Amino acid sequence: MTDSIRLFDSHCHIDFxxxxxDRDAMFERMAAVGVEGCVVVGVDFGHIDSLRELAQARDNVWFSVGIHPNHEVEVEPTIEQLCELADHPRCVAIGETGMDFFRHHVDPDIQENRFRTHIRAAKMLNKPVIVHNRDADEASIQILRDEQISKCGGIMHCFSADMATADAAIELGMHISFSGNVTFKRNEELREVAANVPAELLLVETDSPYLAPMPFRGKRNEPAFVKQVAECIAEVRGRPLSELAAQTTANTRRIFNISN
Incomplete structure (x- = not known):
């Protein structure tokens, strides 16, 4: 592991x-660049066993339980199901859940009910919620406000909205997590948001295997590439990479209640 850099990938899908x-080699590449841990995020109930197995096999892996807003299911999850599936010492969050108006595989009303169910389960468990928001800024913020998200906290994952949306989420106590898209050349506005999020609420992630950062755009993403995300954000904030990495790692461990 790199001595001076401590990174944490707050959101990935390495169970896919x-x-x-090359999963073992992927973990070796993580360690080589200073990525000390990752949260593998649930998108449906069919992956629960693989998530648990991965987290139990590796002391630097934690996981979450949830159904993605655009994942079609025959029966919607209940609060009781979510709480039961999340009853594991290495399950650190509920989600990903939220609203997605970019793709319409699932009706918005169903997405909303699913989102609220996830938040209510998270509050019962006192675990944070991992929020997927795409082209649904107003709806997402309103639901978070209605459901009093501050009671359990949460993360706006792979943030891609404007500063007004970030400010609204921050006002509710949400953390803001940036992925590889913050490095894309056309995303100057997003980098401006990353420059202004309060340091104590800032996270970095890969969302791997998706959204590989520059200069790997178009390739399969992996947790080691969170370093490029951190480098980009450190540059726009005018801070050393080691400082940015340490801050985001501490933030990730705090919001997910990861102590070891």
Whole structure:
């Protein structure tokens, strides 16, 4: 592991089949650049076993339980189901959940009810909520406000909205997490948001295997590439990478209640 840099990938999907051929080597590459841990995020109930197995096999992996807003299911999750599935010592969050108006695989009313169910389960468990928001800023913020998200806290994952949306989420006590898209050349406005999020609420992630940062754009993403995300944000904030990495790692451990 790199001595001077401590990074944490706050959101990835390394249980996916994209990593079946080189998962062990992927963990080695993580360690080589100073990534000391990652949260593997649930998108449906079918992956629960693989998430648990991965977290139990590795002392630097934690996981979450949830159904993605655009994942089609025959029966909607209940608060009781979410609480039961999240009853594991290495489950640190509920989600990802939220609202997505970019793709319409799931009706917005169903997405909203699902989102509220996840938040209510999270409050019962006192675990943070991992929020997916795409082209649904107003709806997402309103639901977070209605459901009193501050009682359990949460993360606006792979943030891609404007500063007004960030400010609204911050006012509710939400953390803001940035992924590889913050490095894309056209995303100057997003980098401006990253420059202004309060340091104590800032996280970095990969969302791997998706959204690989520059200069890997178009390739499969992986947790080691969170370093490029951190480098970009450190530059726009005018801070050393080691400082930015230490801050975001401390923030990740705090919001997810990860002590070891």
């Amino acid at each position: 089949s994209h990593f079946d051929d």
